[in-house]
Structure formats: structure tokens, C-alpha cells
Amino acid sequence: MPSKDAMLIVRPEIHHELVGAEAFGVVEKPLSIFERLYNISALRKAAILLMLALAWEIGARLLDNDLLVLAALLTAIGIASRIGTDFLETLTSMFNPLPAIALLPIALIWFGLGNGSLIFVLVHSVLWSVALNTHSGFLAVSNTLRMVGKNYGLGGFAYVAQILIPAAFPSILTGLKIGWAFAWRTLIASELVFGVSSGSGGLGWYIYENKNQLEITNVFAGLFMVIMIGLAVENLIFRYIESRTVRKWGMQH
């Protein structure tokens, strides 16, 4: 009976003399000063803050204070690199603690009384928590899974859509939950100021008006509705998404 390994190529053994340490110079060498400085995240972030201030100044002079164009421009700068990561982190830590409602006066000046302003403060309230969580979710994707994705020849958008987003989905979902709560809070708060559009409609406006007329029962009814809607979104929509995704996949228990 032929050997199981018969089809293998038999070749002689090979032996090598090892070269001494002097042959290859460095086994371990400290990195250069610049590389080490670049590795200190505080320094990178300080540089980013400086650049941001500079960009703001230049933008303000060139674009006649057109903030949105500036924001779009900044977002376009570096996404993939570590600088891109730092950039997002710096922006998030700048804007995440800023209450959306504090931006309402500026929004009113820019977009007037109405939907434009509402949407502006809502976007602000959702954007940072979702960005922060998505980003930390991406960072937490295991190196093995990244290598697997690269192994399949995935790159660019396909890699993000088919590996990073599903792998980071628990974090993204958390971000959406937090973002939704922020948005709901901000919405009610800004309605308290001027209603859905120029002083009419909306739960917040309802509460505000009834307070003015001292209809305390109606104020409580309004609050009750706010809570009920919050509960429903949390327990029906998010619970449903969770049970169909992260729980089923064993990524969350």
C-alpha cells in the first residue's frame, strides 16, 4: 500500500549557522524623538486644537462666518489616520458636553423661528453621542476580526459596512439610545421656548401654555405623555432591535 504521504516532495534536511547579534545591528531600537512625541496623544490633540482655532479664524475671514461650510470642510480632513481619530475625539469632547438648548439662541438667529432651528439643535444633540459611541465601537473591534476582513480582500466601504459596523453594532445601538434620549429632551425643551413653529403646537408648548394658565392637571398630563412616548420608544422599538440583533448574536446578554 502506498504511503499516505507519498505525494509529498522529499528533500534533504537543511541546516543553517546562526549569525551573531553584531550582524543585524538592531534587535530593538528606541524610536526617534518625533515618533515618540507623535505617540503622546495630548500633544497630538493640542496640535489639533491649535489647527481648529486657526481654521476657525481663517474660515471666519474667508467665508464670512459660514459655519456649516467650515464644518463640512473640517469633517473632510483625514478620517483614516490617527490624526482623524484624534480629530473626532477632540471635536466630540468639545461639543458633547455643550447642551443643545444653549445653541438655540444662535440657531434662532441663523435659521429663524421654526423647523430649521429645531432640526439644527436636534442634530447637534444626536450627532456627538452617536459619533462617540460608533467610534469607540470601531476601536473596540478585535484585531483578529479586522485581519479576517482584510483576508477576504475587503477594503474601503465594503470593509466598513460588512465588518466594522456589524462588529461595533452593540456600541452603535447604545449611541442611538443615548442620542434618542438627548434628542427627545432637547425637542421638548425647545418647544417650551417657541413651540413647533413660531408659537404653536407640540407637547412642550402645550406644557408651557398650560403652566401659564395654571392648568396644573394639564401640565401633568403633558409630562405623562412625554414619559409614555419615551417608554414606548425604549421598550418597543429598541428592545425589538436588540432582540433581533445583538442578543441573537450573543454579543449582549
Next chain:
Amino acid sequence: MSQSISPKMEPLLDVRGVTLQYKTKEHLVTATYRVDFQVFKSDRYVLLGPSGCGKSTLLKAVGGYLAPTEGEIRLKGAVITKPGPDRMMVFQEFDQLMPWKTVRENVVFPLVASGKHAGRAAEDKAMQYIEKVNLVKFANHYPHMLSGGMKQRVAIARGMAMEPDVLLMDEPYAALDALTRRKMQEELLQLWDDTHFTVIFVTHSIPEAIKCGNRILLLSPHPGQVKAELASVPRDPPNADAAKALENRIHDMLFVDEIEEPEEPQHA
């Protein structure tokens, strides 16, 4: 054990003078220094060495995740520059499976993503290899419902279903318990008898190297250099004495440095 081989036969994978360096936060580390070796078709090629000999780094370089600072790696004559589905990796970590896909979807995904197969053909190919690793009953389970050994089987099925030029296994059984590991080693040999795939296998276990490999590359640590390339003992008839003798020989070759320097602390 005899066969006729033309001496001019081209190696499938040709690693020539490969020096690998990588950066940590503080240092630039040389992982391997001018490593040469050749892998031929259907080889079960084992990279063996103590920790710090750069064997995993070497495998990652073959996988295309790391560019050599010196030398080159050629697969079928073409220089390897980036990861690709012609070199499928099987990792040690259990989290290499995608938790959001079932066993079947995990095996189908690379077939479709790399454009190798589509639709029905991909499904059939996947099921064929899931059957080979005896996981048909679990085809619709999610990875978190499987044991460690099963997860590694899925990873192997996923790699093999792609029918790559070479399958790269990075200590695939290191995280398994001893009994499961033995079973998996035997299954690997059975799979090999079935399809004669080419595999490069990284391990730090001498018995595993002798059992699974037909060629064994011994690497020395700090930085990794090739010490020797040995032929393993024939598999049939099994010869426990020859295996034991080879094991002792490899052991002596790997740890010769430590005998010369008795003041060095004992290996953990």
C-alpha cells in the same frame, strides 16, 4: 516512501532573506532576520520555535499583513504585497468568526465577498466543507452557541472552502484543551488525506509539529533565524520511537543556547 520528483520543481511559496521589523510604542523590534524557506505544493509545513522567534510575525508577513524590510515573499512567483483570499488565515482566537453570522453564513461570506462563488454555488461549496468538519447539525447556529473546538472547525472549514493556494494556521489549537487538541490534529490529517491542501502551521509544541507536519522549520529567538529545516517522521506505519527520537533531537537543537548559558533564568 519512494517517489520520483523532478529537482526543478518550483516551490509554491518562496521566502527569501526576509527581515521583519515592527514598531511598538517605544521600540523598533526586529522579529526575524534573513529567513529563507520554501514550501511546496501539498506540504504540511510547520514553523516551530520558542516564543519570541517571530513565527507568528512571519506567518502574518506571508498573509500580507506586514511588509518585509528586507527580502521578499513570493507565492507562485508573484510577490506578496497585501492580504488576499488566496492565502486564508486560521487564527488562534475564537473571535475570528463573525458573531452576527451563522456557521453557514460565516463559511459562505468569504466565498461571496471575494467573488469566488455566488448564490447557490457558494452555499453548496460551504455546506460541502461544513460536512467535512462534521458540523452539518450546527450549520444554522450562531458562533456563541458553539464550543471552542467547534469554532476552530468552522474557521478551518471557512479557510478550506475558499480552496486557497495555501492555508495559514496561526497556533489554531493553542487555546483548546488537550483532548480536543488531539482530536483536532487527527481531523486535520484526515482532511489533508482527503484534499491534499497546502498548509503552513505555526506552533510552539514539538509533538504537534511532528504529528501534523511533514516539514518542520526550526527558528531561534531574538530575532528569529532559521536554525534548520527537518523532515518529520513518516505517518504510516506510525513509529512512536522515531517520533520520540525526533522530538528529543528538536528539543536539543532549540534549547542548545540555554545549556551554554546556565546563569540564564529558567524558561517559564
